[in-house]
Amino acid sequence: MGEPRPTVEWQVAGACNYDCTYCIQSPRYRRGRPVREQLDQALTVFSGLPGKWEIKCSGGEAFAHPLFMEVVVPGLMDRTVHDISILTNFSASHADLMRFAHLTRGRLRVFSASLHLEFTRLEDFAQKASWFVDQLDGDVDFVVNQVVLPGRLDEVRACRDELEDRGLRWFAQWLKVKGRPVEYEGDIEGLVGERPANRSPSFQGRPCHAGHLYFTVDKDGTAWSCRTAKRTREGHLGNLLDGSLRLNTGPVPCPYDICPCTVPVNRGMVRGPVP
Ligand code: SF4
Numbered sequence: 581m582g583e584p585r586p587t588v589e590w591q592v593a594g595a596c597n598y599d600c601t602y603c604i605q606s607p608r609y610r611r612g613r614p615v616r617e618q619l620d621q622a623l624t625v626f627s628g629l630p631g632k633w634e635i636k637c638s639g640g641e642a643f644a645h646p647l648f649m650e651v652v653v654p655g656l657m658d659r660t661v662h663d664i665s666i667l668t669n670f671s672a673s674h675a676d677l678m679r680f681a682h683l684t685r686g687r688l689r690v691f692s693a694s695l696h697l698e699f700t701r702l703e704d705f706a707q708k709a710s711w712f713v714d715q716l717d718g719d720v721d722f723v724v725n726q727v728v729l730p731g732r733l734d735e736v737r738a739c740r741d742e743l744e745d746r747g748l749r750w751f752a753q754w755l756k757v758k759g760r761p762v763e764y765e766g767d768i769e770g771l772v773g774e775r776p777a778n779r780s781p782s783f784q785g786r787p788c789h790a791g792h793l794y795f796t797v798d799k800d801g802t803a804w805s806c807r808t809a810k811r812t813r814e815g816h817l818g819n820l821l822d823g824s825l826r827l828n829t830g831p832v833p834c835p836y837d838i839c840p841c842t843v844p845v846n847r848g849m850v851r852g853p854v855p
């Protein structure tokens with residue numbers, strides 16, 4: 581386990597240009613976009629975070645926010661020292677992707693492109709991904725994510741083979757409902773591997789830097805110490821937009837019986853050996 585890598589997960593848009601049937605965000609919640617002043621205020625808060633953080637932009641769909649390329653990306657690059665990562669459905673135009681690669685050069689850490697077969701064809705996605713990887717510096721972590729749907733394991737395997745044959749990194753996500761992994765029939769281990777972090781493990785009682793060196797920010801600026809803390813409404817850290825953000829001063833014991841999101845664990849927030 582390495583040192584914690586300070587990370588913010590920022591929902592830069594609620595709205596998405598896709599409407600996947602298995603989306604964990606309900607259509608009622610999957611709407612709305614921060615306006616220019618709200619984005620500006622969030623950028624001001626990020627610029628004041630001590631040291632270098634990774635700002636991971638998610639949604640909804642970040643690129644579908646008209647101000648993402650106009651305000652968010654240039655603002656993070658010009659007004660902060662932080663790195664940027666993104667989770668996207670990869671529907672952005674080639675021109676926007678090219679510009680994004682250019683603007684973030686030297687500061688882009690992880691580009692996660694999610695494959696959603698309800699809205700794109702594998703061949704088109706794979707071609708675009710191969711093209712895009714060539715636009716990026718070699719140290720950018722480009723990964724394709726795909727949620728494994730029950731009863732569709734053969735289809736998922738075909739996607740994995742096509743993408744891996746092109747030399748792309750592919751990662752299967754265990755479908756979770758309310759943070760709990762669903763049951764599959766068939767060789768799910770062969771697809772998602774045996775990493776327990778993919779299956780909502782429990783780190784209850786372990787010191788965790790969530791709320792200190794990691795936090796999430798909703799589209800309305802509300803900050804939470806982690807996703808489970810948000811679900812239970814216990815880990816409220818204030819709001820970026822009214823200046824009330826207050827982070828913990830150190831790690832605290834995890835109070836929850838599941839840790840469904842792999843981001844804090846993968847960035848070293850949970851202390852002690854991680855399975
Ligand atoms: S692309 Fe992602 S956020 Fe948009 S509907 Fe699909 S799963 Fe939900």
Ligand code: SF4
Pocket residue numbers: 783788789790805806807808809833834835836838839840844845849850
């Ligand atoms: S659920 Fe995970 S991220 Fe949240 S406090 Fe517990 S260990 Fe940390």
